[in-house]
Amino acid sequence: MTDIWQKTLNWTPNSQQQAQFQRLYELILAGNQKLNLTRITEPQEFWEKHLWDSLCGIAPLFFRNEEQIHPLPTSPSFIDIGTGAGFPGIPIAITVNNCTVTLLDSTRKKVAFIEQIIPLLSLNNVKTITARAEKISQNTQHRQQYDIATIRAVGNPSVCAEYVLPLVKKGGLAIIYRGTWTEEETTALRNAAQQLGGVLEFTEQFYTPLSQSIRHCLYLRKVNNTPTRFPRAVGVPTQRPL
Numbered sequence: 303m304t305d306i307w308q309k310t311l312n313w314t315p316n317s318q319q320q321a322q323f324q325r326l327y328e329l330i331l332a333g334n335q336k337l338n339l340t341r342i343t344e345p346q347e348f349w350e351k352h353l354w355d356s357l358c359g360i361a362p363l364f365f366r367n368e369e370q371i372h373p374l375p376t377s378p379s380f381i382d383i384g385t386g387a388g389f390p391g392i393p394i395a396i397t398v399n400n401c402t403v404t405l406l407d408s409t410r411k412k413v414a415f416i417e418q419i420i421p422l423l424s425l426n427n428v429k430t431i432t433a434r435a436e437k438i439s440q441n442t443q444h445r446q447q448y449d450i451a452t453i454r455a456v457g458n459p460s461v462c463a464e465y466v467l468p469l470v471k472k473g474g475l476a477i478i479y480r481g482t483w484t485e486e487e488t489t490a491l492r493n494a495a496q497q498l499g500g501v502l503e504f505t506e507q508f509y510t511p512l513s514q515s516i517r518h519c520l521y522l523r524k525v526n527n528t529p530t531r532f533p534r535a536v537g538v539p540t541q542r543p544l
């Protein structure tokens with residue numbers, strides 16, 4: 303897949319990263335025997351929908367060197383909310399130089415699985431937390447502490463914004479991964495972001511390289527402190543999205 307990585311994301315994995323991706327695939331297949339981690343198990347589909355998809359969201363920041371997005375910290379801290387089996391957080395930890403990645407999920411078994419595989423992937427830049435996003439964001443050790451927060455396949459865009467923006471430092475970014483995207487969703491997300499101290503800075507549209515499926519990533523810049531009333535109590539963001 304070297305050529306496709308390069309053509310589509312302007313980046314090529316080195317041999318160590320390729321070996322880590324291969325090992326991640328094997329470990330997830332093995333983990334799937336006991337846990338319901340993913341329905342995506344065919345090698346090419348796994349490459350496209352988990353590896354490529356995870357990294358397309360950070361490509362504008364780390365692979366394309368776009369002027370308007372910089373400066374980025376040289377040792378960025380990430381948090382991946384609702385990481386499941388580790389997406390997009392683990393591919394990011396494998397790929398971005400000098401980064402640290404915190405993987406958070408509310409399902410203890412999924413986090414236990416990740417804790418098992420991290421040493422097998424030779425990753426020493428990954429931490430894990432079992433918690434609800436609504437709770438961790440009210441904890442001063444985590445609130446407004448991260449350069450970049452990512453979230454994929456966790457909820458509607460306003461819910462995602464309420465989970466991630468409180469965790470991002472002022473000046474940092476939240477990246478919401480989506481499939482299709484509409485103008486109405488843009489309006490709702492702009493409104494939610496504004497209440498949370500963020501602005502929708504830019505949107506990227508991608509087509510996945512093998513099946514040509516549409517993807518969008520929404521980049522929210524944290525411009526003000528998030529008011530302390532956000533995130534609301536556990537369950538409220540999903541019951542009453544901003």
Ligand code: SAM
Nearest residue numbers: 384385386389407408409433434435454455456
């Ligand atoms: N991000 C992964 C991916 O794209 O493959 C997993 C997506 S999975 C559909 C959604 C995950 O979000 C589940 O593992 C679930 O436990 C977690 N989750 C949902 N709501 C959450 C919350 N409020 N706080 C923490 N984790 C949450």
